[in-house]
Amino acid sequence: MAKYAIVVEYIGTNYAGSQIQPDQVTIQSELERALGTLIKSEGETPSGRIKTIFSGRTDAGVHAKGQVVHFVSEKPIVASRFLNSLNGILPKDISVSSIKEVPDDFHAQKSGRFRRYQYKIVNRRQRSAWDSHSLLVREPLNVARMNEALSFLLGEHDFSSFKSSQSSNPAVVCTVYKAEAVKSGDLITVEIVANRFLYNMVRTIVGTLLMIEHKDLKPGLMGEVLEAKDRTKAGPTISPDGLTLVEVGYSPYQPEKQVSS
């Protein structure tokens, strides 16, 4: 018996989120079925599915490039052959990029030290047939102002203002390690790294950023919204289609080195 961690990529558009739910097609239901088919076909387990633990749930329509998932297999797995087979039976919009054996005490969710999300905004007057997995914003955005607003989020705070009203989780304190907008051509990527995220947190933060820009409010409003601990002060929860879980880290977060100029 051995424990394995896999890195899962998906386009979330056609799924009711990552987590298993009755009568819904989710990333987890597809993944557990594929793992079960594969491992059963090698005679390892009698039941149809392999139970998986995700690093965290992603909402319906949210994508991933670095979702981490662990599971236990009765028999050892040969990595390259297993990946080929798994990617052969998973739906086209889900794939697994790597697998490795992990210690018994590894837990995809509890061992995670940070999560990195990116939200993609296309800032251009006209839509393009090539736009995908991004939010089109037609009014010109000021990236310097966006970064000034984002800087208020850094550090340990109560993020109640940016939490879905549907969430009943009483743990509302998160530590944000990085919150930054980067522009490349007409693409603006908002990247947020934190030890943990509340339900809808990134989408509400970016919704608040865009509210500040559209209404020409001061960047400091982000700090005021944060301190208010009141969801009604923040901007709207924007489309999930621009959001991607890029990385889950299992060692302490290290800021990326700046390129020297």
Next chain:
Amino acid sequence: MAKYAIVVEYIGTNYAGSQIQPDQVTIQSELERALGTLIKSEGETPSGRIKTIFSGRTDAGVHAKGQVVHFVSEKPIVASRFLNSLNGILPKDISVSSIKEVPDDFHAQKSGRFRRYQYKIVNRRQRSAWDSHSLLVREPLNVARMNEALSFLLGEHDFSSFKSSQSSNPAVVCTVYKAEAVKSGDLITVEIVANRFLYNMVRTIVGTLLMIEHKDLKPGLMGEVLEAKDRTKAGPTISPDGLTLVEVGYSPYQPEKQVSS
């Protein structure tokens, strides 16, 4: 009455090519219908469609970022308003990025001096949910060898070997200005610029490149296939999904400046 040129982008996956065909949904049929709706709604033409001329046809499943199309409008068009309206009624996978008035003697096809195509190859062991509009090749490719093979195509040649057997066009001579493979991470982009292209030409050239790589043949085979003027000597016509018409030029081709090192 004025003549206009527009730059059209599309994801060709769901279309039977660019050119109008009876009982088929094509890029041209969707575009002419949208233009007709728009211009008719401003009371300019009585009929349902606006006749368009494309710079050239693209096959079923081939994409475009820079297809050029001209048409004539009875009344002058206000560019920004027109683009908004046009992109509002076109299907999601077709868009128009610009419009400008052109001289009476401009012809999207006949005035074209060069066309630039790119074919995208993802060179990686495992497929990814994020792969799109590219061909996955699992065996490692040697980009230096690919460039050596591509160099045989430069200049004016009879390209009969790389022409679909379904094509009856007797004009088989093309001048290739650029034929180059560039690797960035696991993405290899094959770019070919020529004054004109034969039916299936880029797909057959890249199919031949991959045949040379897979069978470990010598790069010089590309030159031998070219000289044979015999379609049966070339490799297969590979998937249209990796192919995009990137640019149509209306002044003589100028090689891109090399970045000095």
